[in-house]
Amino acid sequence: MAPGLLDKVLSLVFENSCLICSESSQNNLVCTNCKDELSKQSTSYVRNLKHITVYSYGFYGGKLRQSILNFKNNDKNLSVFFSGLLTQHWLKLNNHLPINNIMVIPVPSHLKRIKERGYCHTTLIAKGFAQNLSYNFSNSLIKRKRHTKHMNKLKNKLERYKNVEEAFDIIGNIHTNTNLVVIDDILTSGATMQEIAKTLLKHNPHIKITGLTIACGDKFT
Numbered sequence: 041m042a043p044g045l046l047d048k049v050l051s052l053v054f055e056n057s058c059l060i061c062s063e064s065s066q067n068n069l070v071c072t073n074c075k076d077e078l079s080k081q082s083t084s085y086v087r088n089l090k091h092i093t094v095y096s097y098g099f100y101g102g103k104l105r106q107s108i109l110n111f112k113n114n115d116k117n118l119s120v121f122f123s124g125l126l127t128q129h130w131l132k133l134n135n136h137l138p139i140n141n142i143m144v145i146p147v148p149s150h151l152k153r154i155k156e157r158g159y160c161h162t163t164l165i166a167k168g169f170a171q172n173l174s175y176n177f178s179n180s181l182i183k184r185k186r187h188t189k190h191m192n193k194l195k196n197k198l199e200r201y202k203n204v205e206e207a208f209d210i211i212g213n214i215h216t217n218t219n220l221v222v223i224d225d226i227l228t229s230g231a232t233m234q235e236i237a238k239t240l241l242k243h244n245p246h247i248k249i250t251g252l253t254i255a256c257g258d259k260f261t
């Protein structure tokens with residue numbers, strides 16, 4: 041085999057493989073079967089928390105769960121697909137949601153996890169979402185100020201709320217009348233979204249905050 045040919049063949053195989061199931065995808069990131077299955081999971085969940093309403097694309101299970109795990113564990117290219125999914129979902133919800141002065145922010149990931157992965161998955165989808173809709177984007181507005189445990193290691197709602205209590209800091213100013221859209225991959229107990237919204241409102245009570253996630257899981261009630 042000529043030098044470099046193997047790389048070319050491998051890159052062709054990779055480019056033609058679905059990032060979720062690895063079957064042929066005809067140069068798309070995700071194959072038609074996976075897209076169909078995911079669109080069947082689009083059930084449009086809405087969760088009203090104390091300080092924030094969170095909209096989710098679908099329930100955390102089946103293909104949606106598998107694709108999020110692929111994205112978080114090894115395939116950063118799926119961010120393009122997920123930001124597209126959230127963009128479509130947001131446009132469908134258009135009547136209920138703000139359209140002006142929007143600033144998109146990701147839920148900050150653990151630094152340790154970012155180092156392990158090599159990328160911050162929530163930043164990638166939030167940035168793609170903001171670019172798709174020409175919204176402002178910031179990944180430095182909110183920071184984790186202390187280490188928190190993995191939420192999936194905590195077995196009940198109370199532990200999860202305590203784990204993130206006072207865990208975030210706002211850096212810089214947020215203009216009054218800003219509509220913040222906070223993006224995360226999965227909403228479970230809602231503790232993180234709730235704490236972020238509480239911290240933002242303490243900083244400026246005149247802003248509006250909406251949550252948007254790919255999936256919504258068990259809420260531990």
Ligand SMILES: [Zn+2]
Binds near residue numbers: 058074
């Ligand atoms: Zn597929």
